[in-house]
Amino acid sequence: MATICTHLIDSNVNLPSQYSLIYKDECTACFDNDKCGNGIDVCLSCFNGGCSNDLMNHSNTHFIKTKHLLSLNIKKNLKTSDENEPAAKITKLEISEQDDEKMEKKYETIVRIKCHECGLLDESIQLPDKVEKSKSLVLSSLSANKKSQVQSWAPSITDCEHMSKIEFKSAESIEKNNKMCFSCEKTENLWMCLECGNVGCGRKQYDGSGGNNHAISHYEQTGHKASVKLGTIEPNGKADVYCYICDENRTDPFLSGHLKNLGIILEDQTKTEKGMSELELEQNLKFDFSMVSEDGKDLKPVCGKGLTGISNLGNSCYMSSVLQCVFSIPAFIERYTKGYEYHNLSCNTLLPASCLTCQLYKLCDGLNSGHYASVPGGFNRLGLSVYGIKPRMFKDVIGKDSDLFSQMGQQDAGEFFTYMLKSIDHSENILNNSSNNPTSVFDFYVEEKLQCTSCMNVSYSKQISSLVSLPLKSNNLDPGSETLSVTLEECFDKYSENELIEGYNCPTCKSPQSVLKSTKFASFPKILAVHLKRYEFVNWVPTKI
Incomplete structure (x- = not known):
């Protein structure tokens, strides 16, 4: 481990902002993560994450390409368990995302500054202020993966007219402790009324968890339009805001002013609780599949x-x-x-x-x-x-x-x-x-034939495709049964049969006519991708077969 590094001052170290994507838990070029081998090297210039294992060492590849010298090596080691109990028999295949807090308890995190010229630096080396601050911000920030999850789960939230009509009513309740529901002793999932500062707990969930509905009860009693979830307020103006009139999550363009009326300075706030999108993410990632097949046999x-x-x-x-x-x-x-x-x-x-x-x-x-x-x-x-x-x-x-x-x-x-x-x-x-494009194995041409039933004139057209969508024959559904029996050959027959189309403007007749339309294969792909149309229109309503 190096005890001297002359590159610390001259290196191009940057400070991540709240918008920076920091790849600190998985290599961007392979699936090695911070628990593998030598961990992940997070570039302190562009915040790329690269593995530093002997097999691929994408961290070194990134250095060769960019000449970014300094990185933060993050390695997580599984803590030694005091219990020597045998592992339980696996009866279910869990595909789930563990909570970060639980995961942190199982692993010990070791961090080191790494210079790609000098190697891992000894902890005794005094780091320049900018390097130290960059290191601290990388460790405290959400990883790019986590940000992506939260953002993709977040619904498209917009503002509404009611946010501009919020009127400050009274300052009496602001003097109370806003870390506890004013109507009970709940201290989590608290919502503050943006009109009077009342703090109420969230809604009770179907399983008995959650709050006692005191936030929504306050709206029902007062008609105050909106509330903000405490602990989700960020200095950039982001927060979980709920409009009770719309009965939807909304953005509040006037949040800074609304909070100022309540004695809260937006720029001084720090996010301390998970937002609704993050909570929804946790619930939707919990899947559980039995390792038993449909006929009761164990899956190997x-x-x-x-x-x-x-x-x-x-x-x-x-x-x-x-x-x-x-x-x-x-x-x-x-x-x-x-x-x-x-x-x-x-x-x-x-x-x-x-x-x-x-x-x-x-x-x-x-x-x-x-x-x-x-x-x-x-x-x-x-x-x-x-x-x-x-x-x-x-x-x-x-x-x-x-x-x-x-x-x-x-x-x-x-x-x-x-x-x-x-x-x-x-x-x-x-x-x-293009000569080595693998998608070409799916390419084929379909030929569409249109024949006017009046003048019998025929027109042909070709187009390239990579997928054939076959209709299912719903008339094969056995009476009294939910099972559809259909062969692939029948689906292809239905795909290529004539279809009568009304109101086609025939170029020969120069008037709307009925035409017969049929579709055939003009060429065949090396690999045929087949998609089954599992919906049909019944009285203009799409219905699953």
Whole structure:
């Protein structure tokens, strides 16, 4: 460990702001995390996170590319347990996100300043003020992954007309202790009325937890329009604000003034409680799957190359199913295995987390290397019990331009498949790599035929596609049964049969006519992706078959 470093003063160290993305819990170029090997090196110039293990050492790759000298090494070691009880038999496969506070109790965090020229620095070295402050801010800030989770779960919250109509009523209740509900002894989930300063506890939950409804009772008694959740107020004006008239979470453009009337200075506030989006995130990430098949047989855990699972990110099954299928295809494996190191060094994007191609390389390694999978009770190459990967960075970069896929709602796998292929195709074209574009294995042409029933004139058109959507034949539903029996051949027959369309403007007849429309394959792909249409219109209402 180095005791002298001449680069501390001259290095380009930056201070992260509240908007900075700090990748401190997982490498941006692979799925190694702060509990693996030598931990994660967080660059103190751009806050990229890189693994420092001997196998890949993406931290060093980042240094070679950027010449950013200083980083903060974060390593978490599992604390030795005093209990020697045997592990309980695993009967359920849990795909969940553990609470950060519980996780911190299990691990000891060791941090060191690292110079890429001198190595890890001894703790005795006096750090310059800027380096010390940067280190402190990196450790105290939310990680980029956590910020992404909260942001994607957050609903689209807008302001409303009622915020501008809030009138300050009285200052009497401000003198009371605002750390406790005025009507009971609850000290958590407290909401302060923006009109009079009354503090009331939140709503009672279905399981008996939560508050005693005193905040909403105050609204029912007084008609005061809105309240703010104490502990969620940030100096930048963000806070959980609820409008009782709209019965929705709202933003308050006038929050600073409203709080000032109550004797609270916005700039002096510090967030101390989880907001509604963070609480919703925790609930939605708790999934629990029985390790028993439908016929009652035990499922046998497997691991190895190509047998790595994808952990639930919250309503992300549509994405996981598509990724598992796509990265089992040789064309994708070959494309995103070869040239991994070269791309990391030559990539024009500073941070791998912001580059789709970097994240595709990362995904391919995560799913097919076997490094991130171990059977229950076993260990992977890093000495950890790992049951899958969490491709949050991929989801962020693939969904950044999509209102659908940037959020955490349930989505259609077929829609995501076509959206992902278009995104990859665009990325490959930018890299001038069209000859090695793996998405081409799905490409085929469909031919559409239109025949006028009056003049019998025929027109043809072709278009390229990567997915065929087949209709289900709902008339095969057995009477009195909920089971639909249909063959794939029947679905293709229905797909290619003639369809009568009314009101088509025939170019020959020069008037609206009935036409017969049919769709055929003009060419075939190397791999055919099939999507089943599980909805049909009944009385103009989409109904699931």
